[in-house]
Amino acid sequence: MTSAPSFGALTLRVRRPANGGSAIAHADDGRVVFVRGAIPGELVTATVVEDRSGFLVAEVTEVLEPSTHRRDPLCSAAAHGAGCCDLAYVAVEHARTLKSEILTDVLRRIGGFTDDALAALDGGPPTVAALDDAGTGWRIRTRMGVDAHGRAGLHRRGAAGLVVGHPCAQPDSRLTDLTAFDGRFTPDADLALVLDDDGARHLIEIAPADDAAKEGRGGRRSDGGRRAAQRRRRRHERARRTRVVEGLPAARHQVGKRTWDIPVTGFWQGHRAAAGVYAQTVADLVARHTDSIGTCWDLYGGAGIFAATLTDTLHAQAVHIVDSDAGALAAAEATFADDDGIEVHREEVAAAIGGLPAAGVVVLDPPRTGAGAQVIGQLAAAGPDVVVHVGCDVARFARDLALLAENGYQTREIRGFDAFPLTHHIEAIAVLVRSNSRPSSRSADRGASPATVD
Numbered sequence: 114m115t116s117a118p119s120f121g122a123l124t125l126r127v128r129r130p131a132n133g134g135s136a137i138a139h140a141d142d143g144r145v146v147f148v149r150g151a152i153p154g155e156l157v158t159a160t161v162v163e164d165r166s167g168f169l170v171a172e173v174t175e176v177l178e179p180s181t182h183r184r185d186p187l188c189s190a191a192a193h194g195a196g197c198c199d200l201a202y203v204a205v206e207h208a209r210t211l212k213s214e215i216l217t218d219v220l221r222r223i224g225g226f227t228d229d230a231l232a233a234l235d236g237g238p239p240t241v242a243a244l245d246d247a248g249t250g251w252r253i254r255t256r257m258g259v260d261a262h263g264r265a266g267l268h269r270r271g272a273a274g275l276v277v278g279h280p281c282a283q284p285d286s287r288l289t290d291l292t293a294f295d296g297r298f299t300p301d302a303d304l305a306l307v308l309d310d311d312g313a314r315h316l317i318e319i320a321p322a323d324d325a326a327k328e329g330r331g332g333r334r335s336d337g338g339r340r341a342a343q344r345r346r347r348r349h350e351r352a353r354r355t356r357v358v359e360g361l362p363a364a365r366h367q368v369g370k371r372t373w374d375i376p377v378t379g380f381w382q383g384h385r386a387a388a389g390v391y392a393q394t395v396a397d398l399v400a401r402h403t404d405s406i407g408t409c410w411d412l413y414g415g416a417g418i419f420a421a422t423l424t425d426t427l428h429a430q431a432v433h434i435v436d437s438d439a440g441a442l443a444a445a446e447a448t449f450a451d452d453d454g455i456e457v458h459r460e461e462v463a464a465a466i467g468g469l470p471a472a473g474v475v476v477l478d479p480p481r482t483g484a485g486a487q488v489i490g491q492l493a494a495a496g497p498d499v500v501v502h503v504g505c506d507v508a509r510f511a512r513d514l515a516l517l518a519e520n521g522y523q524t525r526e527i528r529g530f531d532a533f534p535l536t537h538h539i540e541a542i543a544v545l546v547r548s549n550s551r552p553s554s555r556s557a558d559r560g561a562s563p564a565t566v567d
């Protein structure tokens with residue numbers, strides 16, 4: 114990557130949305146320009162900030178012909194340079210329309226779906242649906258940083274430092290009003306904040322990172338470098354001291370009849386409606402595609418939201434939850450202490466699959482990196498009849514669907530969810546069925562019983 118002083122400012126007609134929050138235009142020489150801060154249809158001037166082989170990246174400096182969907186930024190923090198709400202300037206409903214276009218586009222380009230294949234899906238080409246009516250104030254779990262004066266703030270986009278005194282529009286406002294703590298946090302610490310289902314706030318301070326751990330923040334770097342740095346930061350974070358500032362070390366969340374006590378520093382869906390909607394969606398999609406459900410796997414299962422719905426709604430005989438996170442699995446063990454049918458495996462998914470009993474239904478909910486070729490190959494070799502893929506990065510999700518297709522699984526339905534309003538992120542859930550006649554090596558002992566949906 115080199116800077117491109119020769120390009121300077123460009124005047125561009127912006128054509129269509131791109132995955133990742135930019136919009137696509139073409140420079141006079143025909144090169145593709147990914148424009149940040151623009152809405153398809155607009156005429157803008159933009160400054161080139163990156164010149165990569167084959168395409169440019171530019172940032173809007175002036176909107177000459179604004180879209181009717183342009184809004185004053187809904188997020189004060191983003192308007193002041195924070196990296197939180199990259200689509201804060203787009204009306205939330207229109208952003209959903211753009212996300213639907215992006216979802217079908219990545220399914221075509223990366224997932225290998227033709228227009229006919231998308232039209233043939235149950236429900237037709239997928240769209241991105243709202244999780245609830247709230248475009249703002251939906252987040253119940255968030256992270257913040259602490260500046261040198263002990264004040265909470267949001268990390269800047271693409272740069273070191275914090276934006277202080279300007280709230281982000283994503284969190285429930287009960288979560289991030291921290292003025293009472295101004296000057297009282299440890300400089301350079303991180304904060305984990307959670308609102309539990311009763312509306313109580315839980316706040317943990319994570320001691321300042323050492324220099325290696327700080328690598329994971331800020332600054333411009335290639336995507337691969339950023340992800341590696343994030344992994345290193347997470348590893349370091351586990352070793353950092355934590356201090357409960359308010360509330361408890363774990364927060365209670367409920368889905369259906371089950372409750373979980375999830376560590377404040379651990380993983381739970383960020384949108385208050387997400388866990389319930391995804392659980393219902395998984396149950397619905399599985400029930401549509403199998404009339405027998407015996408043993409299931411909940412891969413990357415965390416605390417076991419899907420294990421619960423497979424057991425409680427679909428009456429699975431046995432569910433194996435696999436996750437590498439000790440905190441999530443401790444929560445799962447406590448929640449399922451009286452369920453003989455639910456077993457917890459603390460392992461990497463790739464290492465665990467070979468040792469699990471055969472399953473007729475597999476739900477996988479990998480992190481943003483997706484499951485990848487190795488895990489998809491192992492999964493397909495085990496030969497479940499039905500696979501449900503829950504993806505929080507649509508490009509990796511589409512790649513995993515393509516890998517599943519290569520391994521004999523046909524996608525039947527895909528649903529998109531606007532689980533991160535004000536940002537470009539999209540959640541998608543697909544159901545696939547085994548379409549080849551290759552028998553599973555372990556299909557004999559599935560112990561199937563009729564699937565019913567409560």
Ligand SMILES: C[S@@+](CC[C@H](N)C(=O)[O-])C[C@H]1O[C@@H](n2cnc3c(N)ncnc32)[C@H](O)[C@@H]1O
Pocket residue numbers: 380381382413414415416417418419435436437438441460461462463478479480481505
């Ligand atoms: C998107 S979260 C989903 C968690 C859970 N399904 C839920 O909805 O709460 C991804 C989960 O994958 C786990 N994870 C990430 N990489 C893993 C791996 N290689 N093997 C096992 N678990 C992994 C994380 O600990 C995290 O709990």
